[in-house]
Amino acid sequence: MVNIANPILLIAIPLLFAFLIAVLAPWLKKGVKYIPVIAFGLNLLVVFELIPDVLDNGIVIATTAGIKPPFAINVAVDRLSLFLVLIATLLGFLVSIYNLVYIKEEPAEKFHILFTLLVTGITWMIVTGDLFNMFVAFEVTSISAFGLVGFHRDKDAAEAGFKYLVMGSIGASLLLIGVVMLYAATGTLNMADIAEKIMRFTFKQKLLPYAFIFTGLGIEGALFPLNAWLPDAHPAAPSSVSSILSGIMTTAAIYGIIRVTVTIFNYYQVILFLILFGLLTLMFGETAAFFQKDIKRMLAYSTIGQTGLFFYAFSLGSINGMQGAFLQMMNHSLAKATLFLVVGGIIFSVGSRNIDDFAGIGRKMKLSAFLFAIAAFSLMGLPPFFGFWSKLKIIFATLERVNVYTIAFVVIVLFMSLIEAAYFFRVMQVMFFKEAKEEKEVREAPAWMLIPAITLVVIILVLSFYPTPVINFAHKAAADLVGRSVYINSVLGGL
Amino acid sequence: MSILNWIYLIIVSVGIILAVVRMIAGPDLTNRVIGLDVLTTITIALFVFFAMIFQRYIYIDVALVYGLLAFIGVLVIARFIERGF
Amino acid sequence: MVKIIIGYFLLYFGAAFLFLGAFGLIRLPDLYTRMQASTKSTTLGALSSVLGVGVLYPQWFVKCLVVALFILLTAPVSSSALMRAGYKTGVPLDKRTIVDKGKEFFGEGEKEETK
Amino acid sequence: MEKAGKFNRYIFAVIVLYVSWILLTATFRKDELIVGLIVSLLVAIGTYDYLSEYGLKHLSPKRLWYLAIYIPYYLWEMILANFDMAYRVLAPSMPIKPGIVEVHTDLKTDTGKLALANSITLTPGTLTIDVKDDTLLVHWIYVKEETVEGATREIGGRFEKFLKEIFG
Amino acid sequence: MIRKITYGIFLGIIVLSLILFFAAFPFGKNKMAVGKYYLKNDINQTGAANVVTAVTLDYRGFDTLGEVTVLFAAATGVAILFYVLEEDKKKRERQVYPNFVVRVGSRIIFPFILLFGSYIFIHGHLTPGGGFQGGSIIASGFLLLYLAYPGERVNRSKLSVVEGIAGITFAGLGLWGLFTQGNSFLFNFLPKGQLNMIFSAGILPIIYIAIGFKVASEFAGIVDDMMCEAVCSGGEK
Amino acid sequence: MDMSLGVLLATPFVGGILAYLGGKIHRWVRYTFAILFSLLAFIEIFFFYNTTVGNYVWGRLFGSVLVLQINPISWIFAFIVTGISFLVILFSINDVEGHKGLDFYYLELLFVEGAMLGITLAGDLITFFMFWELMSWTSYFLIIQGGKKSITAGYKYIIMSVIGAYSMFVAIAMVFGRAHSLVFKNVSMLLSQSSPAFVIWFFVLFGIGLFVKAAVMPLHTWLPDAHSEAPSPVSPLLSGVLIKMGAYGLTVLFYGFLSVQLIGKLAPTILPTPLLLYIVEWLAAISIVLATFLAILQEDAKRLLAYSSISQIGYVVLGIAMGSSLGIAGGLFHALNHAIFKSLLFFVIGGVIYRTGTRNMSELGGLIKKMPVSFIGALFGIVALSGVPPLNGFVSKWMIYEALLQKKEVFLLIMAFVGSTGAFLYLYRFIHSVFLGQLPEKYKDVKEVPFLMQLPIWILSALTIVFGIWPGLAMNVIAQGEKFLGITPIKYTLYGFPQGTAMSSLKVINISSVLIIAFIVVLALYLMLPKERFVSQYDTYAAGQVVTPETKYNYSYGFYMFFGRVINPIFKWSADKMYEAWARATKVFGDYMRRVYTGNLETYSSYIVVLITIVAFVLLIGGKLW
Amino acid sequence: MIYYIGAFLLIAIGLYAIIIKKNLIKILIGLDLIASGTNLLIVSIGYVKGGTAPIFSKGNILAKMMVDPVPQALTLTAIVIGASELALAAAFVVILYRHYGTLDIKKIRSLKW
């Protein structure tokens, strides 16, 4: 029996299946939509096989070409990556189920290819142990995303897609320039190797490559002021894609920043400076979300806000802060993905993205509305939902040291949470308590579109009432990350 | 012998400069493109020449690839000029 | 020694015509005449240059021949395409031009169709 | 000339491609020859239809013989053309009398017409702009004859007899 | 104007800082760390004469898989953007009259381009060429055909199948190495052969051939989409 | 015994879920479950009478344990929660019958009960805060079921609640940063060792959260809207119980986490009460007076009662903040009493609305003959509320007066009296406009409310007598609670207070003279005003409320119009308007902020360049970030 | 060093074009300039003074004399990626042109407030 607990399979399997779609599409026009489901189903198996290994050893490393790192590209899954890989794979699996019914427009098989590649690229970004490879994965992700954003081919999609593409390309180039600078400086591309070699560099020498990499990833990671493409692109994409984009893609980019900042650069001189980015992102995102009338745009801005929140928590630089960040990442991924999926179903039935047109949905699409509510509650951080625990942790971590700054930070975070609560409650009011103007025939979304959202909500609920294992896990992940040696030594010395 | 190579290079370089002048001067797109076309042909010759200078046989393959791509490029542009896409 | 003499002769012969082609590009009055100069001269120039290298390094001769054949085959095609494009988009002929049968050759209707 | 059958044309394509491969690799090493044959066989499958209409007929000894004569003649004409060109370009008076004329051809095959057009392009003072049916549109840098007949005689005549033999 | 000057200055500052950074790692200086290892171990580890190919396909083969994927995604994206319903396509098709010289010339050159492209990717492990270059050349051949015959289209289904199979070959070879041999993805499990022969460097030439096919079919697809867009919608505006 | 706390807490939640699911089968299954489980919770409460159960660990989070506990203080509030909730459910059955989404309604009702119970049972701050938040948003869903206007009211409510909760959250997080355990005991230990600044921060931030819930001015603005717009059965729950959670929190804050001594150490003690508590006392007193005046101005019966609640909770907070044994006892007792009589009054008016469909007092009148039981309930309610013997309100208010007297806080005493006197005015208006006077033609067929709606009225009316005559019943628990907090309880008997204690030495003369002063004040205000005045039909003055098209009031029937004229200037700066202005400013600012997202690609890419330029610049000037 | 500076200038000009130019095609050219500049930078980094291409052809060239093979491999990858990106970008431009009938980015504004 072959050992399938190899993180490379997480990439190889879906790629293989994506190519298979291309092969089978001419004959099985209708059937290829099941292929992503199979691919990510298999990936889920691999992830589940990986979990015990990572829990036992803290990290699982896989080589390519039979050559040890740093001489060949390696793949490494430590606790932090496992955390995100699990989410990415899960979302990939569930959303591809959603796509079975949701995607009716042609060319559907192309959509499924790009969708598979998108999720694969995200996974790839998370697991890779090589900086240039991360750039490649970043490109796999973003190019697939560009195509998917343009999928509807209408005015909005074209404009949003183009903007996204230009911004994304600039970001990719900046990332690449940063990576190249590091190569010029160290002669290597392996993350652990760079981390080792860059230790002798001064703060000043590290600053410029860091700035380039940070900016490059920050564009995809939706950090203010680099995130302006997002509120156009996320709504323009089909809802299932939006749920992946908002749910995990920005998170993956932020993960990249975290890796680079902590594991590679060990850059505590700037990490506190990043708080500014986190808070500004949070403020601008939530404020803008408050003014939206288009539900998907609102959710997209909310993604910016949430990203700001967990980036802020990460920037606190402490284990507790990072733990909070990871929890919030998870919460956001699950909840926001759910919201987009549900909203997709509602738009499917109502035929409008305007919040005001959702009046009375609470009665006609009971299940959808219920799922929306639970996910929104968790996103807002209402107790006893999971988001509450993560927000709690973030605030606790902030106030580990009480001073004027931390108090101010907390006030900002909470005030933004308040705004978030305000606009989500407004949507729910419309959905549940406003009577529809005219009686329209509105039916509940098809079962296959509900099942993924239900699954996610069940997960949210389980996490809400039984959060301890995840909380502990996040703590260990944060400790490993801050400790650095687990990662670096395992990659360079292990095997 | 290297002096011979240098002289060759100088003559060809003047040719390149003249071609570039036409590319810049225009006055219309077609005129610029014939500048480019000439440049392409000169470049192929230069590639082969450099293959000799640097003793890299494989540069000749590069010359071929370059020539091919430039050829198709000019055809594309010609078509573009004619039909404006 | 003979090899070197022939080789460099070919190289310089080529260089001269490469230069000439480019010079014609500058000196001649309109697109069509310039193209006359450039196509012929640079093709021959490149051909000669490449074969010169082939002579200097006989083990490369075959490969150089391939390049030469390639140039021979493609150069007229691209000039033809370019010239037609120039003509159809109305790039002006030099005032010394004495005859222009292009109009009747292409015909109005066809021009319409391709536009 | 009759259009050749598929297989005929395929074999022709294989041969031409294989020769090209050998030229490209410039070696008779066994591995290259084997791979070259495979590649030629494969590439020919997709392209024999484009390459020729008459297949192996192109390879008749008579045609090859004429081709062998034609090439040096052509090169010579080319060199002449260039000196002519050099003269026109460099002469201070710039002796040009440009014009666009039509040339008639008796060649029937596309390949033949193409060869004619290309030959005209690379030889003294003429450049083919386009070909339609049996008429070539030619830019002439020093127009001697404006009529179709005159131009045909002046420009195309020299090559046409060779090409008629080669591409018939 | 102020905007232009401002951003000019900003970009100047950025360029300055970049120069400052790279001043510490000057041009021409040997910066190799892993590079040395590759130059030293290439022949016995991969058997590829071209170290760049060894790096591209072996040491950093995983990158190349990603690169192929990027291209695949881009081609798919272009196909999505240019997707037109079959009826629309027919409606918009127009007769175009191409240059005779181009038409016939292209037809004759096309087979040789294919041959040349194949030559490039088959010798990828020996020469600077490779699957990408060879594939692009083949695709450029298709572009040439389009220029000659604007109204015709390649069979997209066949292209799709070719690109899929090529991709599966790449990823599949990687997995084969993982599952049957060295427990490492893209493990080079075939004999290394004799340097500078076609049959050398283990799986590298196979991968490059697969890449060649993949790149060719993808670029051809993109070309097809673009040209179709240009031809079909030519009369619209 | 430990587990039992968990069982107690789970009861309403389980009940809620069962009621929700049962409702899918048949409405009576729903009612059975709802009644059964709320009653069960109420019964379970008695097992904990006068006991202290500590630290039942029900979970762990971030290295801190989550615990449940119960002590006599929290028992009082748990008792109120479960008791009133049970009555509310009884009352609901007829009242909201036929409405949409009833399954959800009962689910929410029981969840609110559970959340409030959770607050009282919380033994650590995380649990406390969790249930606090749960209470806020579950009750929000109850409130917005009261019709169109209730949505706006609910929105205001939830926003204010969340602000308060977040403030509290910050305080909790501050403690967590230092103690890493949030069990109450550890919190108080930490605070006793912390710097004064830290304690003050904690006090203020935590206090704001509680004040919002307790509707202490100026954080009260959500209450009049929310309490009046909520569905009839929900109003008693809100006014009777929910705002008491603030009082409970204050008790825990003042005497659980801190102590009079500790608070005293925070600032120089030149006042009769530690400074922080003194400020709270004043806020409470201001609430008493201003809310009373506002209540007088109301046309809407439920709004009147809502303002009255603000005023009455002022007494509770005033008592608790006094720091003396008597004051705290008075405050806690008044909390219990207010729960009884205010719920009673809301049930009464709920019944009236149920029968007549209006709550506008000017449209009602003469219902005494048609609805005698309701009238009796109302009578008991207003008598108790005004603090007239022999009903319960008298005792607790008297305790508060006495405590103020003991401390010689004369101004506060006067204000407390003014509040009481004012209460006569609005309560008289209430009972007169609704039950006395002429019966409008259209209500001549009105009947008494059904039995299930009468039952709460009967029970609560009886309780006003019970606690009025036998205050010792309540004092028994309160004294235990004070002991638990480390305060020496005052002496008491079943019927009152024994000789020789503070309460027995009532200085009647002093109290009377203060009472007289209060009357003079009110009378003066009355006389200062012209008797007749032309009043616009649509006077848009709205007593500090948002003036929107929906909330335009018609004062042509103004009963206490003159009061409005007097206190108008005072409310020019109304807190509510301040919030409005602030919200508007935020909105404008936010609108500017979001314009960063221009939609222009060139702007977006220039952001990138600017960002890198800054870094490059920093590098060029020497790599110093600051 | 001149290669470096050339690369930086290409990148800077590309960014400048994206910010300043209004024509979609020019923006595309800007993108391509950035990519080209980056590629030039990568290749320049790999250059070792006096080094030759890292190919063990018949001349028995020593490994010592070779330039760094890694940047060349990276460039190869980066070029293909850049080309893919550009192809997609061009496709977007065509679609935009079809919808708006203009290449002026100022006039493409259905998503602007």
Ligand code: NA
């Ligand atoms: Na190669």
Ligand code: NA
């Ligand atoms: Na390659």
